[in-house]
Amino acid sequence: MTPIRNKENFLVFGSPLIEEAEIDEVVACLKSAWIGTGPRVAQFEADFAAYKGTGHAVALNSCTAALHLSLLAADLGPDAEVVTTPLTFCATVNAIIHAGAVPVLADVDPATMNIDPNEIERRITPRTRAIVPVHFAGRSCDMDAIMDIARRHNLKVIEDCAHAIETEYKGGKAGTFGDFGCFSFYVTKNVVTGEGGMVLAKREEDIAHLKVLGLHGMSKDAWKRFGDQGFKHYQVVECGFKYNMMDLQAALGVHQLKRVEAYWQKRVQIWDRYVAAFSNLPVRRPSPVEAGTRHAYHLFTLLIDETRTGVSRDGFLNHMTAQGIGVGVHYLSIPEHPYYQKTFGWKREDFPNAMQIGRQTVSLPISAKLTDSDVCDVIRAVTHFITPK
Ligand SMILES: Cc1ncc(COP(=O)(O)O)c(C=O)c1O
Numbered sequence: 001m002t003p004i005r006n007k008e009n010f011l012v013f014g015s016p017l018i019e020e021a022e023i024d025e026v027v028a029c030l031k032s033a034w035i036g037t038g039p040r041v042a043q044f045e046a047d048f049a050a051y052k053g054t055g056h057a058v059a060l061n062s063c064t065a066a067l068h069l070s071l072l073a074a075d076l077g078p079d080a081e082v083v084t085t086p087l088t089f090c091a092t093v094n095a096i097i098h099a100g101a102v103p104v105l106a107d108v109d110p111a112t113m114n115i116d117p118n119e120i121e122r123r124i125t126p127r128t129r130a131i132v133p134v135h136f137a138g139r140s141c142d143m144d145a146i147m148d149i150a151r152r153h154n155l156k157v158i159e160d161c162a163h164a165i166e167t168e169y170k171g172g173k174a175g176t177f178g179d180f181g182c183f184s185f186y187v188t189k190n191v192v193t194g195e196g197g198m199v200l201a202k203r204e205e206d207i208a209h210l211k212v213l214g215l216h217g218m219s220k221d222a223w224k225r226f227g228d229q230g231f232k233h234y235q236v237v238e239c240g241f242k243y244n245m246m247d248l249q250a251a252l253g254v255h256q257l258k259r260v261e262a263y264w265q266k267r268v269q270i271w272d273r274y275v276a277a278f279s280n281l282p283v284r285r286p287s288p289v290e291a292g293t294r295h296a297y298h299l300f301t302l303l304i305d306e307t308r309t310g311v312s313r314d315g316f317l318n319h320m321t322a323q324g325i326g327v328g329v330h331y332l333s334i335p336e337h338p339y340y341q342k343t344f345g346w347k348r349e350d351f352p353n354a355m356q357i358g359r360q361t362v363s364l365p366i367s368a369k370l371t372d373s374d375v376c377d378v379i380r381a382v383t384h385f386i387t388p389k
Contacts, residue, residue: 193252
């Protein structure tokens with residue numbers, strides 16, 4: 001059978017929609033003689049803070065950097081344990097390790113795929129200092145329950161909002177519940193800057209600290225030192241990192257952010273078409289969105305249970321790729337990886353919900369760049385392989 005799409009028009013998973021305004025801004029930035037951290041980054045920070053309805057945001061070069069610095073700024077102290085989900089990208093767990101803390105996993109709720117507050121409670125010890133919930137796929141975690149646990153045990157909360165720019169929970173915006181909220185603008189995300197990240201923090205002093213930590217530990221506003229306001233000396237006040245965002249990246253971000261809601265609308269439409277098209281297939285579709293919350297519709301996942309479909313998840317991945325449709329796996333659960341097994345003695349079976357999801361999940365393309373006919377191609381490719389039972 002001829003594939004639905006050939007090699008030349010392979011549908012790249014998560015391909016971003018870059019429009020003329022971004023291209024013009026990048027060119028203007030290149031011609032401006034200031035491509036490093038400067039006024040466009042400051043603009044992007046202000047715009048993002050305004051979008052999230054908070055006063056403070058710090059742009060960095062990734063969400064991984066945002067998580068790392070938030071965990072450092074949270075000042076967790078020695079021998080700290082930090083509870084997070086086994087169903088996440090490795091960056092979440094690695095950031096905890098890089099911050100000098102010990103990651104502790106709490107399994108997910110099988111319906112929401114988000115960390116289960118009862119499991120968090122079960123994993124708390126006298127050394128627990130923080131929780132890192134991940135708003136998986138753009139679905140809000142149960143923030144009432146998580147913030148209640150944090151209050152009762154005096155824990156910091158650092159929200160991993162890599163999937164959750166547009167997510168809301170009971171009227172509040174993702175990233176504004178905890179002490180810190182960390183966002184990603186990686187190429188596949190809902191707003192892209194190539195590589196890029198942003199941190200929100202509740203306390204102004206944390207914002208100031210994050211800025212210092214993100215640029216070598218140099219004193220405040222060190223990026224202004226080459227400007228036209230007179231030469232400025234800087235002082236190194238602690239041992240920081242090189243995590244700053246460039247104006248070249250922010251040039252993309254400022255225009256992408258203007259379209260964040262329009263892109264969200266496009267993804268809602270694609271999501272609804274997938275839900276309708278796959279309603280009679282023997283696969284699990286995403287659970288309905290919880291009342292009082294807003295989903296960011298970052299990932300649309302199907303769970304392929306071989307005992308129901310007669311085809312394996314990996315067979316399905318191969319079929320989609322052969323049909324010219326890029327797909328993703330979000331994620332093989334963290335305890336499936338050898339490094340974590342070796343270092344922490346984690347067993348995949350101890351987190352059965354994350355393990356099962358990780359072995360059955362497939363993410364279909366849902367970027368705002370998809371055309372109507374792209375969406376039709378995805379639906380055709382799925383329904384060729386999996387038939388109603
Ligand atoms: C849940 C989650 N956390 C953190 C990250 C890291 O983001 P970045 O690539 O911007 O460092 C990602 C990126 O894919 C992610 O999906």
